Amino acid sequence: MDEEALSLMKTIVPALTSKKHKGQDGRIGILGGCQEYTGAPYFAAIAALKVGADLSHVFCTRDAATVIKSYSPELIVHPVLDGPNAVEEMDKWLPRLHSLVVGPGLGRDEALLKTAKEVIEKSKARDIPIVIDADGLWLVAQQPSVIQGYQKAILTPNFMEFTRLYEALHHEPMDSSDPRRSVMQLSAALGNLTVVLKGEQDLITDGRKVLSCNLRGSGRRCGGQGDLLSGSLGVLAHWAFTSTAHSKSVSPSMLAAFGACSLTKQCNSQAFQQHGRSTTTSDMIQEIGSAFKKLFES
Ligand SMILES: NC(=O)C1=CN([C@@H]2O[C@H](COP(=O)(O)OP(=O)(O)OC[C@H]3O[C@@H](n4cnc5c(N)ncnc54)[C@H](O)[C@@H]3O)[C@@H](O)[C@H]2O)[C@@H](O)CC1
Ligand SMILES: Nc1ncnc2c1ncn2[C@@H]1O[C@H](COP(=O)(O)OP(=O)(O)OP(=O)(O)O)[C@@H](O)[C@H]1O
Ligand SMILES: [Mg+2]
Numbered sequence: 001m002d003e004e005a006l007s008l009m010k011t012i013v014p015a016l017t018s019k020k021h022k023g024q025d026g027r028i029g030i031l032g033g034c035q036e037y038t039g040a041p042y043f044a045a046i047a048a049l050k051v052g053a054d055l056s057h058v059f060c061t062r063d064a065a066t067v068i069k070s071y072s073p074e075l076i077v078h079p080v081l082d083g084p085n086a087v088e089e090m091d092k093w094l095p096r097l098h099s100l101v102v103g104p105g106l107g108r109d110e111a112l113l114k115t116a117k118e119v120i121e122k123s124k125a126r127d128i129p130i131v132i133d134a135d136g137l138w139l140v141a142q143q144p145s146v147i148q149g150y151q152k153a154i155l156t157p158n159f160m161e162f163t164r165l166y167e168a169l170h171h172e173p174m175d176s177s178d179p180r181r182s183v184m185q186l187s188a189a190l191g192n193l194t195v196v197l198k199g200e201q202d203l204i205t206d207g208r209k210v211l212s213c214n215l216r217g218s219g220r221r222c223g224g225q226g227d228l229l230s231g232s233l234g235v236l237a238h239w240a241f242t243s244t245a246h247s248k249s250v251s252p253s254m255l256a257a258f259g260a261c262s263l264t265k266q267c268n269s270q271a272f273q274q275h276g277r278s279t280t281t282s283d284m285i286q287e288i289g290s291a292f293k294k295l296f297e298s
Contacts (some may be wrong), residue, residue: 103136
């Protein structure tokens with residue numbers, strides 16, 4: 001456990017006071033959710049709320065919207081992604097968002113990926129933190145320039161997604177015997193934005209320094225844990241970038257990524273202690289409150 005990163009994380013958690021209005025602790029957007037995948041954007045959006053965001057918006061296709069709404073009354077769901085004016089519709093909301101998570105359950109439909117690309121461009125122009133996960137990483141592997149060099153971008157690939165990105169950027173197979181080196185190389189090739197390679201140990205880098213999150217999770221690898229991570233990261237990135245506490249050694253993106261990785265593994269560990277082999281991501285979501293308190297508020 002990186003003690004310095006952990007104690008820095010504690011300093012970016014906003015105080016709960018009666019002086020704030022709704023929205024100040026985070027209005028987070030999730031771009032994803034299509035006919036096949038409705039769980040992934042739900043997990044990301046509800047995780048953002050459970051971590052402490054005030055409002056969580058999902059931007060998805062029309063047929064996914066009713067399904068996602070029915071999982072939770074707490075989410076604001078916009079059925080815009082496959083509509084005729086998807087980018088304009090999203091652009092109305094961007095000024096109100098503190099960060100955007102692109103990709104959970106987005107799918108790989110060409111038209112949806114084109115919309116995602118244009119929304120990323122508009123979000124960059126607004127200088128908001130952008131987390132790219134899942135099918136958003138598929139888009140980056142096809143067109144790296146969409147995110148290259150944007151310092152407020154954080155990419156959260158699983159092993160497969162990482163390999164795809166690496167090969168797209170380096171035009172050669174990855175040397176999997178040295179993941180630290182590979183993850184630094186990928187970050188550097190993308191202009192030193194933050195890359196998180198998820199695995200038994202999560203590796204977090206900006207191409208110069210590597211933080212590793214080696215909390216013990218469990219042996220349970222159910223789907224959706226990465227969505228919990230990217231949704232949590234949406235909020236933590238907002239907190240890290242707006243915090244007045246500064247560190248020379250750990251950038252806001254690296255710090256937020258370290259926080260989200262630690263939190264996800266802690267949730268996995270706690271849920272596993274209760275549910276063992278039957279642990280699912282919904283069980284992990286129920287652990288967010290106590291895992292957060294244990295890691296960052298004690
Ligand atoms: N309930 C849901 O709606 C869920 C939807 N999901 C969505 O499903 C879509 C595809 O996501 P995938 O994660 O399947 O992406 P990919 O289609 O790129 O597949 C990744 C594959 O890599 C394999 N893999 C992972 N780690 C590996 C390792 N260390 N070594 C070898 N193979 C490894 C996995 O078995 C998986 O099949 C995304 O839109 C994603 O958000 C997932 O997030 C899971 C939950
Ligand atoms: N071998 C492993 N041992 C322990 N933890 C792991 C292992 N592989 C992944 N994890 C953890 O699981 C979480 C999700 O990572 P994973 O690689 O499963 O993402 P993903 O494939 O994107 O998930 P999702 O199903 O949500 O798309 C992260 O917290 C990561 O640290
Ligand atoms: Mg994933």
